[in-house]
Structures are given as C-alpha cells and as structure tokens.
Amino acid sequence: MTNSIDDIADEAKVFFITGSNTTETHPVISYRIRRAIKNGAKLIVADPRRIKMAENADVFLQLKPGTNVALLQGMAKVILDEKLYDEDFIKNRTEGFEDYAEKIGGIDLNEMAEITGVPAEKITDAARIYAGSDPAAILYTMGITQHTTGTDNVLALAGLATLTGNLGKRGGGVNPLRGQNNVQGACDTGALPNVFPGYQPVSSPEANQKFSEAYGAEIPDKPGMPMTKMFKAALEGQIKGVYVMGENPAVSEPDICKITEALETMELVVVQDLFFTETADYADVVLPAASFAEKDGTFVNTERRVQRIRKAVNAPGEAKSDLDIFCDLGQKLGLKGFNYSGATEVMKEIGELNPKWKGITYERLEEGGLCWPCLDENHPGTPILYGEKFLTGSGKAQFKPVDYKPSAEAPDDEYPFILTTGRSLYHYHTGTMTRRSAGLSDLYDMEKALISKEDAERLGLNENDRVRLTSRRGEVEAEVKPVSELKEGTVFMTFHFAETCANQLTNSELDPVANIPELKVCAVNLEKV
Amino acid sequence: MFKVTINGLETEIEKGATVLEAAEKVGIYIPTLCHHPDLSTFGGCRVCMVDTDGKIVTACRAPVADGMVVKTDTEEVRQVRLSNVELILASHNEDCQNCTRNNSCRLQEVSAFVGINQERMSRIRRSVEPVKEDDSNPFFHRDFTRCIQCGICIRTCEEINGVAAIHFAFRGFHTKVSVLGDKPIKDSKCESCGECVVRCPTGALYLTRPETPEREVESVCTYCGVGCGIKIGVRGDRVVKVDGNRDNEVNRGDLCVKGRYGFDFINHPERLKTPLIKKDGIFVEASWDEALDFIADKMSDIKAKHGADALGGISSARCSNEENYLFQKLFRAMGTNNVDHCARL
Numbered sequence: 091m092t093n094s095i096d097d098i099a100d101e102a103k104v105f106f107i108t109g110s111n112t113t114e115t116h117p118v119i120s121y122r123i124r125r126a127i128k129n130g131a132k133l134i135v136a137d138p139r140r141i142k143m144a145e146n147a148d149v150f151l152q153l154k155p156g157t158n159v160a161l162l163q164g165m166a167k168v169i170l171d172e173k174l175y176d177e178d179f180i181k182n183r184t185e186g187f188e189d190y191a192e193k194i195g196g197i198d199l200n201e202m203a204e205i206t207g208v209p210a211e212k213i214t215d216a217a218r219i220y221a222g223s224d225p226a227a228i229l230y231t232m233g234i235t236q237h238t239t240g241t242d243n244v245l246a247l248a249g250l251a252t253l254t255g256n257l258g259k260r261g262g263g264v265n266p267l268r269g270q271n272n273v274q275g276a277c278d279t280g281a282l283p284n285v286f287p288g289y290q291p292v293s294s295p296e297a298n299q300k301f302s303e304a305y306g307a308e309i310p311d312k313p314g315m316p317m318t319k320m321f322k323a324a325l326e327g328q329i330k331g332v333y334v335m336g337e338n339p340a341v342s343e344p345d346i347c348k349i350t351e352a353l354e355t356m357e358l359v360v361v362q363d364l365f366f367t368e369t370a371d372y373a374d375v376v377l378p379a380a381s382f383a384e385k386d387g388t389f390v391n392t393e394r395r396v397q398r399i400r401k402a403v404n405a406p407g408e409a410k411s412d413l414d415i416f417c418d419l420g421q422k423l424g425l426k427g428f429n430y431s432g433a434t435e436v437m438k439e440i441g442e443l444n445p446k447w448k449g450i451t452y453e454r455l456e457e458g459g460l461c462w463p464c465l466d467e468n469h470p471g472t473p474i475l476y477g478e479k480f481l482t483g484s485g486k487a488q489f490k491p492v493d494y495k496p497s498a499e500a501p502d503d504e505y506p507f508i509l510t511t512g513r514s515l516y517h518y519h520t521g522t523m524t525r526r527s528a529g530l531s532d533l534y535d536m537e538k539a540l541i542s543k544e545d546a547e548r549l550g551l552n553e554n555d556r557v558r559l560t561s562r563r564g565e566v567e568a569e570v571k572p573v574s575e576l577k578e579g580t581v582f583m584t585f586h587f588a589e590t591c592a593n594q595l596t597n598s599e600l601d602p603v604a605n606i607p608e609l610k611v612c613a614v615n616l617e618k619v
Numbered sequence: 620m621f622k623v624t625i626n627g628l629e630t631e632i633e634k635g636a637t638v639l640e641a642a643e644k645v646g647i648y649i650p651t652l653c654h655h656p657d658l659s660t661f662g663g664c665r666v667c668m669v670d671t672d673g674k675i676v677t678a679c680r681a682p683v684a685d686g687m688v689v690k691t692d693t694e695e696v697r698q699v700r701l702s703n704v705e706l707i708l709a710s711h712n713e714d715c716q717n718c719t720r721n722n723s724c725r726l727q728e729v730s731a732f733v734g735i736n737q738e739r740m741s742r743i744r745r746s747v748e749p750v751k752e753d754d755s756n757p758f759f760h761r762d763f764t765r766c767i768q769c770g771i772c773i774r775t776c777e778e779i780n781g782v783a784a785i786h787f788a789f790r791g792f793h794t795k796v797s798v799l800g801d802k803p804i805k806d807s808k809c810e811s812c813g814e815c816v817v818r819c820p821t822g823a824l825y826l827t828r829p830e831t832p833e834r835e836v837e838s839v840c841t842y843c844g845v846g847c848g849i850k851i852g853v854r855g856d857r858v859v860k861v862d863g864n865r866d867n868e869v870n871r872g873d874l875c876v877k878g879r880y881g882f883d884f885i886n887h888p889e890r891l892k893t894p895l896i897k898k899d900g901i902f903v904e905a906s907w908d909e910a911l912d913f914i915a916d917k918m919s920d921i922k923a924k925h926g927a928d929a930l931g932g933i934s935s936a937r938c939s940n941e942e943n944y945l946f947q948k949l950f951r952a953m954g955t956n957n958v959d960h961c962a963r964l
Contacts, residue, residue: 236963271839273962281947281958286947364891377910398838418907418911425953459867
C-alpha cells in the first residue's frame with residue numbers, strides 16, 4: 091500500500107474498492123471502511139460479483155470479468171472531460187499529462203460501457219464521486235492483478251490517482267491489500283527472481299557485487315525464473331529439482347494437470363510444510379516445519395509494517411522452524427554464512443544489505459511495528475509513500491495510458507461461461523490450516539460453484555445439483571448454488587478445496603510484465619451430471 | 620474545563636464529558652452493565668444512577684455541568700440501583716456454577732456491589748421459562764436465560780464490524796436479541812468474528828471451548844495481510860485461545876473469524892512430526908541428517924550435471940522475513956536466481 095490503514099480509514103472521503111472482496115479477504119480493514127462510511131465517507135465498488143461491500147456502495151459497477159481497463163479509462167475520460175482533475179498536482183508533480191490526456195480524450199465512453207457492461211451514466215457517477223471529494227483512496231486486490239492485463243489494470247488505477255492528486259497524502263493512495271500474512275515481507279526480503287532484498291535488481295552491477303561478496307558466491311546477473319514459469323520449464327527439461335516451502339502448488343497454481351505432470355517429471359521435489367499437502371504426494375523428501383506460533387521472527391503487513399511474531403509453544407515431534415532447517419541445509423551444502431544464532435541475527439544481516447530496512451531492529455520492534463522505508467535507527471518509518479518525490483528518474487509521477495485488451499480466453503459456443511475464482515471468509519488458500527480448524531469447516535464445508543439465477547433457470551439447475559465444469563484444460567464436478575450476486579454467463583468458485591479443484595480449469599496465461607496468471611477469467615462449460 | 624465535585628472530591632473535566640467519565644477520572648467506581656468504552660452510549664440498564672444536584676440520572680448519559688455536585692452513594696441512589704439490579708436478576712438464570720463467566724461476570728460484580736439480599740431475591744424471582752439456546756454457531760452459543768439485554772452485542776455488531784446482524788425483537792418480557800426472522804444465528808449474515816462474545820458482560824454469549832490460558836504471548840495473525848496483533852493463549856504446550864491485542868496499532872483488538880477461532884491447526888494430530896523420504900514409492904520416516912544429506916546430495920548433483928539454473932526454489936508468503944531471506948540466500952549462494960514465492964496466487 092502507498093498509504094497506511096489508519097490514514098485511509100480515518101481520512102479518506104471516498105473509497106474506491108475494485109477487485110477486492112474486502113469483507114471476506116481483509117475483514118478487519120472492512121470493519122474500518124464500514125465505520126468510515128457510517129461517518130459519511132462515500133464508497134464506489136467495482137466487481138463482477140455483487141459482493142457484500144456493494145451493499146454499502148453509493149455506486150456499484152458490476153463489470154464483466156477482465157474489462158477493468160475499459161472501466162478505469164472510462165472514468166479517466168469523464169474526469170478529463172469535466173475538468174475534475176488536480177491541476178496543481180499535475181503541473182508540479184507529474185509528467186506525460188498531455189499525451190495521456192490526448193489518448194484518454196479520444197476514448198468513446200459508450201464503447202467502454204459496451205465492453206464493461208456498465209452503463210455510461212454509472213461510470214460517470216463513479217468518476218464524479220472519486221474525483222469530487224478529496225482525499226480518495228483506491229483499494230484493490232487480485233481482481234485487478236490476476237489478469238493477462240494485470241499490469242495495465244494497475245497502471246490505469248495509478249492514472250486515476252495521479253490525475254486527481256491522490257498520491258503522497260493522507261487518506262489517498264493506490265492501495266493493494268496484500269493477501270497473505272507475509273507476502274509483502276517475502277517480496278521485501280528478495281524471494282523474487284529478479285531482485286535481491288530491498289528490490290535491488292540482480293542485474294544491477296553494484297547490487298550484484300554487494301550480494302555476491304556478502305554471500306561468498308557468484309550470483310548470476312540474469313533474473314531467474316518466476317514460479318509461474320518453473321513448472322512449464324520442468325516439463326521442457328530445464329528445471330530438474332524444486333524446493334517447495336510452505337506452499338501447495340498442486341492445488342493453488344492454475345492449470346493443475348500441468349503442474350502435477352511437471353512435479354512427476356522432476357528428479358528432486360522437496361516439500362517443507364506443516365501438513366502432508368497434496369503437493370507432498372509428489373515429493374521425494376517431506377520436511378516437518380514449525381508453525382507461526384512455534385517460532386520467533388517478523389512479518390510485514392499490507393501497509394509495509396514490520397511486526398514481531400513470537401514463539402508461544404514448541405513445534406510437535408521433531409518439526410523445526412524453516413530458519414533452523416536452512417541453517418542446517420546451508421551448512422550441509424557447504425555454503426558460507428549459515429550459522430546464525432537465531433532470527434535476530436538474520437534480521438541484522440537483512441538491515442546491513444537492504445538500506446530500506448537499515449533502521450529496523452528487534453529492539454525497536456519491541457515498541458511496536460515500523461513501516462519501511464526506515465533508513466536509520468532514528469528514522470520513524472514511512473507510513474505514506476511519495477510525499478516528496480516518486481521513484482522515477484525525474485522524481486515525478488509518469489502518466490502511462492494503456493489500451494484495453496480482452497482476456498486471453500473469451501467465452502464461445504463450446505465454453506460459454508466465464509469462470510472467475512476467489513476466496514471465502516472461512517478459508518485460507520488451499521485450506522491446509524483452515525480445513526483443519528473444526529468450526530471453520532462447519533461454517534463452510536464444501537465448494538459450491540456460484541451461478542446466476544438466470545443461468546440456473548435456463549439450465550434447469552437447482553441448489554445442490556451436481557454439475558461438471560469443463561474448460562480447455564480440465565474438468566471438475568461440484569454442487570451449484572444459484573445466486574443473484576452474479577450476472578448471467580459468470581461462474582464463481584474458490585480455490586480452497588482440493589477435491590473440487592477450480593484450478594483444474596483455470597488458465598495459466600501470464601501477464602507479460604508481472605508474470606501473474608489469469609486466474610480471474612477463463613472460459614468454461616457446465617452441464618448437469 | 621468544567622469544575623465538578625463528586626462525593627466531595629473536586630476535579631476538572633472538559634465540556635461534553637459525562638458524569639461517568641468524571642467519576643472514572645477521580646477513581647470512583649460506578650456500576651454499569653450496558654456501558655462499553657468502545658461503543659455508543661445506550662443508557663438502558665439503569666444501574667449507573669447517581670445524584671446530580673439533587674436529580675437522579677444515568678451517569679453514562681448525563682453531561683457534566685460547571686459547578687455540578689455529584690453524589691454516588693445516597694440512600695436514594697443505593698435504592699434505585701438495587702431495584703434495577705433486582706429486576707435484571709429476577710429474570711436471570713441463577714445457576715452461576717454452570718456458567719462459563721462465573722467469576723468474570725459483570726452482573727455478579729454489580730450485584731455484589733449493590734448488595735443483593737438472597738432471601739428477598741428468591742421471593743421476587745420470576746420462574747425462568749426454559750428457552751432453547753442457539754447452538755448453531757460452532758464457536759459460540761447464545762444462552763437467552765443469561766442475557767440481560769444490555770445491547771452491547773447489538774451495538775458491537777453495528778458499530779465495530781458494521782454487519783448489524785442482530786437487534787432486539789419482540790416486546791416486554793418476550794424481548795430478545797434476535798437475527799432477522801428469529802432464525803439460528805448461523806443462518807443470518809453474522810460473520811462469526813466473535814467481537815460480541817468478547818464484549819458480552821455475562822455468559823449469554825459464551826465460547827463453546829472456554830479454556831482459560833495460563834499465559835499469553837504477543838504475536839501477529841498468520842492469515843491475511845492485514846497483520847492484526849494477537850495474544851496467543853497457551854495452556855501447557857497447547858494454543859487454547861487467540862485474542863485481539865488492543866495495544867496493537869493495526870487492529871486495536873479487532874479480529875475476524877479465522878484470526879480469532881482458526882487456530883486448531885497448530886495442535887492438530889495430523890501435523891508432520893518427522894522428516895520423510897520416499898523409498899520405492901513409499902514414504903518412510905528418516906532422521907534430519909538423513910533427509911538433509913539426501914537433499915544436499917541431490918541438489919549438488921543436479922547443479923553439477925545441469926547447472927544451478929536447473930534448480931528452482933519456491934519460498935512462502937506464510938513464512939517469516941528471516942526465513943524468506945535465508946531461502947533466497949541459499950538458492951542465490953548455490954548460483955541461481957530461480958527463487959520465487961506465491962505472491963501471484
């Protein structure tokens with residue numbers, strides 16, 4: 091997030107939530123937003139489903155899955171035409187406005203309405219509300235990013251925030267709500283193929299030299315392979331061994347048949363987890379890991395706040411923390427610098443190599459969390475980014491107009507429905523933890539593929555009828571639930587349940603920049619069984 | 620600032636403050652049942668009655684006035700508080716031994732303070748009709764015989780998480796806290812966050828597994844990216860409870876259903892307890908040395924034969940920063956940048 095939870099919850103006058111089912115995926119943030127709305131803030135929700143948040147919305151835009159760019163550029167068009175933009179901000183803190191304005195100005199709003207299925211009047215209303223109150227905060231999640239046009243979607247959102255001067259100030263910003271407890275931290279600490287800790291590019295000669303020296307190794311300056319490409323590479327014989335920690339790709343990755351096939355071909359598959367997962371079936375070695383309650387360390391939350399986790403109980407049996415396992419394995423591999431006394435010492439090393447975390451120490455974290463960048467031991471942390479300048483060469487925000495491109499797969503006669511996937515309040519990812527928590531499974535015990543009432547009537551389907559869903563990649567059987575929250579032609583499933591694995595169907599086509607798969611749109615058929 | 624005198628103690632407090640807040644400031648206890656600092660004022664229980672300049676008012680609602688003289692222990696105040704508590708107790712389940720809130724119950728605390736006469740109570744007590752409790756939610760049940768209709772649960776649901784799943788229904792003696800259509804709460808729009816259970820002053824909303832921890836450890840929730848501060852309640856070597864940490868700046872005590880109740884997996888019997896190596900298609904238990912030697916040999920072998928880029932590391936958004944850091948360090952020190960994690964899923 092560019093901003094902190096507190097400043098947007100307390101000070102935003104408008105929330106624009108798109109591609110985020112906030113009440114189910116980030117419940118505690120949704121409490122804060124509902125409270126703000128009760129205190130007079132306005133809400134715009136854009137989502138293919140009439141999610142719970144839509145009940146509180148001033149405008150609800152039920153767009154067709156995969157048409158985000160058309161909707162967002164349509165809003166930008168209205169803001170430009172009606173001169174609702176922030177002239178001072180554009181003049182002082184941005185560049186590329188003329189090109190952007192020219193390109194967006196050429197858009198036909200009615201065409202955007204046609205593409206998105208959202209009436210032009212509603213797009214206009216949303217634009218006026220977003221640009222009409224200051225400050226306005228954008229919140230999004232995977233509904234924006236899990237598309238072959240994910241990067242374009244984010245650029246289009248950033249365009250709206252830049253146009254209206256909603257960056258670098260309290261109550262505004264472009265705020266991706268991070269889905270997993272430490273997904274922000276995993277990125278920050280360099281568990282990415284193209285960057286070292288602190289987003290220092292592996293291809294930068296200075297960074298590469300620094301880390302190569304620190305690790306006593308020659309680290310290639312070519313970015314590695316993202317996970318979404320590793321399995322394809324394994325099928326082509328390029329990847330021979332994979333080490334999987336705390337992850338269940340045999341259920342969570344798109345196009346599962348290909349993933350399991352790839353796991354079978356590899357010479358070495360290591361799975362390190364709390365439980366014997368579906369992926370563990372394909373492993374050569376399975377290692378028992380400690381849970382979050384059984385170790386010391388830190389997580390980074392969605393607002394870049396580094397916070398302490400503390401050991402409460404002992405891990406069962408011989409299970410060990412991942413940290414201890416890597417210390418042992420590193421030494422067995424003959425690698426230098428794997429004899430740490432504990433998490434504190436590792437954090438010290440991170441601070442030495444990542445300037446953005448230099449000021450973060452375990453002593454300071456005892457007093458509370460710190461938002462990075464935190465540049466030295468007296469730095470208070472940075473809850474709001476871009477207050478002074480942007481991370482561009484000129485320090486100015488750059489407008490990047492994008493073109494609407496359709497999703498990789500469109501519905502046709504053979505596969506006439508669009509499947510979009512997501513999450514439930516009661517479960518987490520592939521359910522390895524939540525499905526072993528009795529009460530959560532009582533409240534949500536099996537997948538129900540959601541279909542529109544219109545489609546249910548047309549196909550003669552009632553609640554709990556079993557259907558076979560098929561796509562170009564696989565098939566799965568599940569019970570259906572007709573709902574009014576979906577438009578005709580759209581099907582919704584979660585990916586929590588291995589036995590009704592939605593990812594048998596999903597498309598592994600990637601966004602060319604971010605390498606994120608198009609989990610939010612694929613074409614499927616469904617028939618009663 | 621207004622000058623207020625309470626039981627002869629003088630204090631200054633800002634305009635708009637209530638008599639209850641003024642009393643708290645000088646350290647004078649006023650019994651309350653429906654008051655909660657997180658919530659709007661209700662003024663329904665009538666046990667916080669005080670005398671302000673000769674008038675009997677509810678301390679939680681009455682604003683202070685400059686020069687106000689407050690008395691909290693006159694005969695009249697004692698009598699009106701006692702009567703109001705007696706009326707609540709008259710319809711209240713008297714089996715405290717079988718209540719999960721025995722010894723941590725606000726009604727017990729207030730009853731003890733106002734001084735209940737058991738003999739008199741037994742005369743005025745209504746026979747409580749057996750009302751079936753709502754046991755539809757797996758985490759908490761609703762026992763209507765212990766509900767004092769303070770409305771704290773209703774205001775919590777409305778004001779804390781904004782769901783508004785419950786409200787008062789019916790009239791007079793039949794008044795109860797209900798969901799739309801008086802259905803079991805599981806069939807309502809309740810999100811099972813448990814915020815109401817945390818604030819219920821009696822045992823009306825009670826945990827189905829009410830284990831009291833021996834000690835608490837401050838940590839952060841393991842589910843979504845909000846990063847709510849939690850207190851892990853431990854008994855022996857088991858996690859038995861999770862509470863929101865009110866001192867944490869992210870959530871200030873709020874939690875959702877997963878964060879508060881989804882901790883069974885930690886103590887689950889299916890946890891992996893020993894390394895396993897697949898031999899002839901069957902997993903057999905192995906020592907750490909055997910397992911790590913096997914992995915180190917295989918990784919070194921693949922690197923020697925095909926180069927380090929034939930290895931791939933999938934790290935985890937569930938693991939700590941320190942662990943992710945070591946994971947990428949290990950693979951990069953092996954000579955490959957093929958390291959990633961589940962950020963895109």
